[in-house]
Amino acid sequence: MIEISEVSKSFNGWQAVSELSLTIKEGELTVLIGSSGAGKSTMLKLLNRLLEPDSGSIRLHGQNILEYSPQQLRRRIGYAIQSVGLFPHWTVEQNIGAVPVLLKWPKARIVERVSELLELLQLAPEKFRHRYPHQLSGGQQQRVGVARALAADPDLLLMDEPFGALDPVTRASLQQELANIQALSGKTIVLVTHDIEEALALGQRIVLMDQGRIVQQGAPRDFLLAPANDLVREFVGQSDAGIRLLGLDKIADRVRRQPAIPGEPIRSSDTLRQALSVFITRRVQSLPVVDERGQPAGVLHFADLLEPPR
Structure with a gap:
């Protein structure tokens, strides 16, 4: 699905991503985790060409992403971020339907897709489709942001700290809904977080980054039972490993x-x-x-x- 080969990216001499290679399987929910400055969000932006790599290559379905125009690529990739970024003067329906409109979907198909996604994300279509972002709670806005990212049925969904600003109850609810969406749709999802609990709860595979490099990757159980080094042990909280294993x-x-x-x-x-x-x-x-x-x-x-x- 995604083949990242020796990708590097620097900013004013600071190496954000350094010769990183990673393969993400189709239908897999992969979590990129690490402390602030580890290179997680930079790697996510390289995947949809919000940033261009200094070296290396990224292939989507076997094709180098540089062969797509940025616009073509982003229409195949959903992108959800913590700040949501909804258009304030557009209704929920208009926000969710933004990319399908650009793709010239028939109006009836857009209306149907909006209803489908609102129901999937526990927002009654008849109640929410005509509301504006300021009329929604933070959790409802985040749901609409996820729906917008999924609207055009993208090949790949990228999520950058999507639930970081939410209260614990809303965050847990949205994590469960994301897990349900992934299980039902088989979407390939790459999610960035700094929260090990979120990574263990959602990730089918976890990739721990530090200083732009991969420190360890594998299933959640691998991180808890066989941490690669002291950095991984500290990150997963070895004293809580037994409790976290029960959560799997x-x-x-x-x-x-x-x-x-x-x-x-x-x-x-x-x-x-x-x-x-x-x-x-x-x-x-x-x-x-x-x-x-x-x-x-x-x-x-x-x-x-x-x-x-x-």
Whole structure:
């Protein structure tokens, strides 16, 4: 899908990205993570030609991105950023439909696409399509920004700290919606964050950068179980590694198919980390579990948290 080969970019003698090579698979959600100045956002801007590399090459579906005009490329790539950047005097519908209008989609198709995306992002179309950005909360504006990035059904979605300015509850909700969108659509997504919790929650693959170079890349479990060096250990918080490992697995992966027991049930779609919190607050050894339809799914025992992943 994306082949980055020995790409470098500097600004006034400062090396933002240094001989970086990376392959991003189609349909994968890749998270670029690192501290401020690591080169994450620069790399993202190089992917859609907001910046041009000093050296090296970037290929999209086997074609060098320099062979596209910047306009052609950006119409194939969705881009969502923390500041959202909605046009203040345009309605939600006009903001989401901006790129499809440029692509000369039929009006009926644009209206249909706007409705589809608003529903996907938990915004009732009849309620929100004619509102203006100042009439929306921060979380609603961010949802509209994501919808706009997805509007033309791009090959690739780039997201630069998209949820960084949101409160924890709204942020968690949007993270879950993004995970759902990726699972349903199979979109290739590259997301930049400095938050290890967000990276572990969303990333199918994590790429940790430092001083413009890749320090380690791999699945979330690799970072927690086999950090490459002290920098990675410090970044993932080795003292919290066990708790974070529980956040990678679902209750459904460990639940025992047993008759229901008394008590308020937990959901099979929740993580083992969430289950641990319930075990501790209720001071119990077993919890009833229900599936997404609210039907009994079995029982989770405290000892099940220690079992290896299936």
